[in-house]
Amino acid sequence: MLLALQLPANPSNARVKVWRRLQQLGAVPVKNAVYVLPSSSQAVEDFTWLGREVDGLGGQATVFQADAVDTTSDADIVELFRRTRALAYKQLLVDVRSAAAPKRGVKARPDAKIVRQLRERFEHLCTIDFFAAPGRDELETLLSKMERDARPVVPPGDIRSPLALLHAKDFAGRRWVTRPRPGVDRFASAWLIRRFIDAQATFAFAARPSANDEAIPFDMYGAGFGHEGDRCTFEVLALRFGIRDGAVQRLAEIVHDLDVKDERYRPVHAPTIGLIVEGLRAAVDDDHELLRQGIALFEAVYLALGEGHRQTRETAATRPEPRFAKRRQ
Structure with a gap:
């Protein structure tokens, strides 16, 4: 998708405003005042709305699809995207290393607020890295380490020794039971x-577990899978079943802070997810439907946090490159 635009000389801040929006969208310039995004419905929407903004500023904008741009090849355009994102990753890497460097020779715990800001910048870059530019993995590794280092130190006595490992095959096709009106820990645990x-798990609700019921309790008081030490139910399930997944770990930090409320991890997405959870609880009366929507919520968050975006970008980089062909109104 191409956006061709002309902006008036005044107001002078119009060009800066439009340039910043183009940066946020991940568009790159292929000619003077002509910008490109990989063709998608989202690109059409983004460029169309930006075109309206340009019109409102007294300029002119045209959005169109193309199969080629003069003598510029598809490979050249893809490489332009990759170079632009690689440079942005490199610039962010400088800031990450600076924030992680010892101050005056003393290694201190990284500032959690700065780490969250760096993570937000990184997450945004990932969303506009359409062709798997180099530099992402190194940043992810360094940021993850900074996030671990930024966490408050927890006294050893607050964490129990590793819990006994269980096997998923021993729990196949079972019914699971939890308390009515599920919330964040039970949404996430049911999803896990x-x-x-x-x-094939099915879920039921009861005020308390029954000794005569074969259902497996979770997040119920005094029975089944629940809080262990300072861990919430979601964390306990992940540990007990040996689930080693980076996105699950990031989800665990979100669920922990929202459920335990000790602000140990302070993940950037926690307040938003907490707000959505409370909105679901307020909007949905039926517990089964509430849990169903909670499971769907955490599936969506898992895909967003995990390998889904990266696989999409890698697939885009390895499949036949999109055709950006001559102007087609």
């Missing part, structure tokens, strides 16, 4: 059960 432990 369905995703990694028992794909």
Whole structure:
């Protein structure tokens, strides 16, 4: 998708405003005042709305699809995207290393607020890295280490020794029971059960577990899978079943802070997810439907946090490159 634009000389800040929006969208210039994005419905929407903004500033904008741009090849355009994103990753890497460097020779815990800001910049870059530019993996590794280093130190006595490992095959096709009106820990735990432990799991609700019921309790007081030490139910399930997944770990930090409320990890997405959880609880009366929507929420967050975006970018980089062909109104 191409956006061709003309802006008036005044107001002078119009050009800066439009340039910043183009940077946010991930567009790159292929000619003077002509910008390109990989063709998609989202690109059409983004360029169309930006075109409206340009019109409102007294300029002119045209959005169109193309199969080629003069003598510029598809490979040249893809490489332009990759170079632009690689440079942005390199610039961010400088800032990350600076924030992680010892101050005056003393290694101190990184400032959690700065780490969150760096993570937000990185996450945005990932969303506009359409062709798997180099530099992402190194940044992810350094940021993850900074996030671990920024966490408050927890006294050793607050964490129990590793919990006994269980096997998912021993829990196949079971019924699981939890308390009515599920919230963040039970949403996430039910999602984890369905995703990694028992794909055929069914769920029921009860005020307290029954000794005569074969259902497996979770996040219930004094029975089944629940909080252990300072860990919430989601963390306990992930540990007990040996689930080693980077996105699950990031979800665990979100769920922990929202459920335990000790602000240990302070993940950037926690307030937003907490708000959505409370909105679901307020909007949905039926517990089964509430849990269903909670599971769907955490599936979406898992895909967003995990390898989904990266696989999409890598697929885009290895499949036949999109055709950006001559102007087609």
